[in-house]
Amino acid sequence: MTTRVHDLPFGASLQGDGVLFRFWAPGEAEVSIALDGGEPLPMTAGEDGWHEKLVPNAKAGSVYHYVVKDGLRVPDPASRFQPQDVHGPSEVIDPEAYDWQDGSWRGRDWAEAVIYELHIGTFTPEGSFRAAIARLDHLADLGVTVIEIMPVADFPGQRNWGYDGVLPFAPDSSYGRPEDFKALVDAAHARGLSVMLDVVYNHFGPDGNYLPVYAPQFFTERHKSPWGAGINVDGADSRPVRDFFIHNALYWIKEFHLDGLRFDAVHAIQDDSPRHLLLELAETLRAQVQDRPLHLVLENEDNRARYLERTSNGQPRDYSAQWNDDVHHVLHVAATGEDVAYYAPYAQQPELLGRALAEGFAFQGEAMAYSGKPRGEPSAHLPPSAFVAFAQNHDQIGNRAMGERLSQIASAEAVRAVSAVYLLLPQVPMLFMGEELGATSPFLFFADFEGELAEKVRDGRREEFARFPAFSDPETREKIPDPLAEATFLASKLQWDKVDPTVQDWYRRILAVRRERLLPLLHGIRQGGRARMRGQRAVEVVWTVDGGGALTLLANLSSETVSGDFAVDSQPLWQEGAAAQKENLPAWSVRWMFSP
Template sequence: MPHPEPSALPLARIHRMPFGAELRADGVRFRLWAPSHPSIGLELDGAEVPLPMQRGAGGWHELVAGAARAGTRYRFVLPDGLRVPDPASRRQPDDVHGPSEVVDPAAFAWTDGAWRGRAWEEAVLYELHVGAFTPEGSFRAAIGRLDHLVGLGVTAIEIMPVAEFPGARNWGYDGVLPFAPDASYGRPEDLKALVDAAHARGLMVLLDVVYNHFGPEGNYLWAVARETFTERHHTPWGAAINFDGPDSAPVRDFFIHNALYWIEEFHLDGLRLDAVHAILDDGPRHLLDELAARVRAAAPGRHIHLVLENEENQALRLLRDEAGRPRQHTAQWNDDVHHVLHVAATGEGSGYYAAYLGDNVKLGRALAEGFAFQGEHMAYRGHPRGEPSAGLPPTAFVAFIQNHDQIGNRAFGDRLHALAPPEAVRAVAAACLLLPQVPMLFMGEEWGATQPFPFFCDFGPDLADAVRRGRREEFARFPEFTDPATRERIPDPLAETTFEAAKLRWEDARRPPHAEWLDWYRRILALRHAEIVPRLAAIRRGGRFDILGEGAVAVRWDIGGGVLHLGANLSAAAVAGFDLPGRELWREGSPGADGRFGPWSLRWAIEEGRE
């Protein structure tokens, strides 16, 4: 895809919100929803006497402050004297407990006015953590690595959550101020500069957002508006966010405006919605449905992609219209593909991997149809999981062999290259990267990075010991961690050294064997763009599969006037019985002409003129 021409004139982008701080000709309008409080004060730049806000209908408190301007720092003062940041703060210069800062969204001059995004079929995703992606760990520093991603064959970066979190380092899933890009990464304008620079190179930018809970430190919404939460539903994080009870309308609006804010004000190409199975909503219109409709309506003429993480494997959220376009959500992270490929490469069978190890039907299903579990009982979860998915196009699924969860939730944050032999990694990677599902890499995967990606955070002293202890107790139920001395070796998530260990060492990419891995990834992604991407729109439903042996499957997809074939032996033993029709696209290992595939062997081929 050619790079878009820059705009002739700089652009300003502003999302208007019914809350927070908004610059106006007569000052700054401050607005806060605090229905249980009879009065709210506004403290500007640390003034000793707060200004009284006016209480209006529906629990809203409002004030236009003529003395405020861009750069003014402010807090809301509750009746008991507690000073809190703005829940809709655009910037927190002094972390989650400090004052908010008035930001002028028009201060950044965009140059990507011609950018309309890219079709989903073209997507090759690259998940990255801003803090660990570069030595500097900033939005601006990430710009310097975008050309590497373009040369690799990536077409979209997927950024782990950046909403303001406590401390200097965090995965991002403990954010408490969802409108404020974390100050440790830079200013809001720096994130906009990253998006603008990505678009100039033809790269889409998606952001991971968390709408199912707030982090455990700095969540002042409990004090500001307890109505934000409900005891009618519970999640792993406690009382659920109130999306369907009394007073839920402002809560729903808060999160929907957050999605619109990122799409409009930051010109993002899409969102990855974290753990939507924990967004509990029994109302007449689920939050996910309303959010998708409003986001798409707000961005006509643009390619907007909404990607779900959904443990329930709900195919209904991924339905297409008659033209093959997503009705609501574009795709879902496909953990099932990861799990079948991971157990094939490593032989691991503990925890949820037990449900996949040695199950050839699940291997074939995940590759051909998307979901491995399509309504069957899953012993690890204790109830049925999933819905039939063969009627969905493969592009409704995001496939990967590594991501932040599957690496970081391991005790030591081990990457796949540390767990499996190179020939096994190449075989499962070749299956994933040429699959008609949309592929995703985790940062550093392309050169076989040896840096782990362990869990890290920077909570205050009230939480630090509990988190440290909980992390080690979490693994106590696994046989390999029954010994307390072994558990003590698990990296301390609060230690700065744990975070530093996760930072990519870019110099490794130029050294053997990493340079060879990088060349391999570049070549296979170039083939994907040349041979697979142009055919994806014609694949309107899942494929068909045959089981040929332990870890060995043959899969075929109708591509409109032809068939895409995958023959894969993802095991350490030779397997016979493969048919080898069509023009060969890629091979790994030793797939023989006699139909006998050696260990870790794979062949992709296209058969033209046949369905």
């Protein structure tokens, strides 16, 4: 790889004779730029709300604000770095200054993907890009091939999950500088690890977003979202808005040498235009990045199979895959017995276990009892690689009041069983950081807001759980960790000195089986499998392998033995729990088999 810079049409770009600043402020007749704390310099107003100025004495390292109405100083929405957080000045960055060492990197095929989701701030005690490098050998040795990093776009304060970002081009300074992030990617590539980043294009955080002040056209009242007015990607003046996000995606891929992106909650991107932003994004990225496999993954509550279609040669047409919440839900219900809120439909309809494992989406157009709304599209025709399967992730742990991991709310036998299912499923497996360590530290919701906003977040967090029986008592809700307290953040850090070597060895062994025994079969599994329920929580799934043979899963995800007539291979790919017999499946047993 040789690319070092993505040529942004806005923001600060180094020129031979200074720095060119371009700023979209259609709500402002006049804009100035204040460089290094000096007197504001008038910018030239152009067409369609653009303002620009070439500043000869500006250079890499210069800091600047734009000055808008009433003398308000605002950061650059395309800032590459914010050394003094979201309200401070932006810093001019030289994208070519980092000396990349990954010239021979050509990426990894999606079929090889074993994803590890991590949060930079809690992955290590130091919580930085540079500190994460020291743990990459652990991940490579484990059998991980892709690290997926939760959002790093600049957020207010020193701690946040990342979904309150307001400056999408600037890695948060609490993690390090842009070159530190590049060093992490470089080091990952040196160890054969691909790197993906979670990006948020459906909303901006509640503190530090100045766009409504000088570019109200960026938002629209025609669309509503959980965060207020929707982002205007389909109305008048929407072209600069669409370009803002498209260039952000290109920027991360090209300038930081990332191998892919995970797009947060795309169901909240409301677009009534003839060509949805998601389609333009995928087409543009795939057209401009052809030197390595590009992994584009969706989080989409609507379960739209249309975005996951394959071309005639089996390659992703638009998006590589989608996070498969349905697989998580059926496995979680089986392991824990929980049946409230969004788990209720999966507890009430046991057959969804087989459907999610075999075909991807559990709901394929039917109405969900929980919401009463139709959800999903037919997905059995898609290859399993169009789905990312997991038993835990940041949402499903962190959205619990106490941030418990699965191992804290389910038996060890149950955790091993559901993990043996998803880790060898033909879908792409994803671990959440610490899962492989036997971590007992929680992953809690945390942020670093101040004043009235902090109080609203604190109160809202506790009110959110008032409808759950376990937290119906106000005194019990008071025990929910304060999301604004530093102690909550610190409690969420992985404790690398408290590793369970038995758990770690188990994950290493099962991922070796995936790599050595399952991977050769995956290209031949071109569509969903056939599922047959063998009990309330027992299932048999068969996937046909092109060229001959079949991959079979026999799983009893319950605490009771299931009787029946089972075809049991004498040499399984993997046996978890007591060995299956021809006439019964023992409790919490999982058997993977391949018959040529």
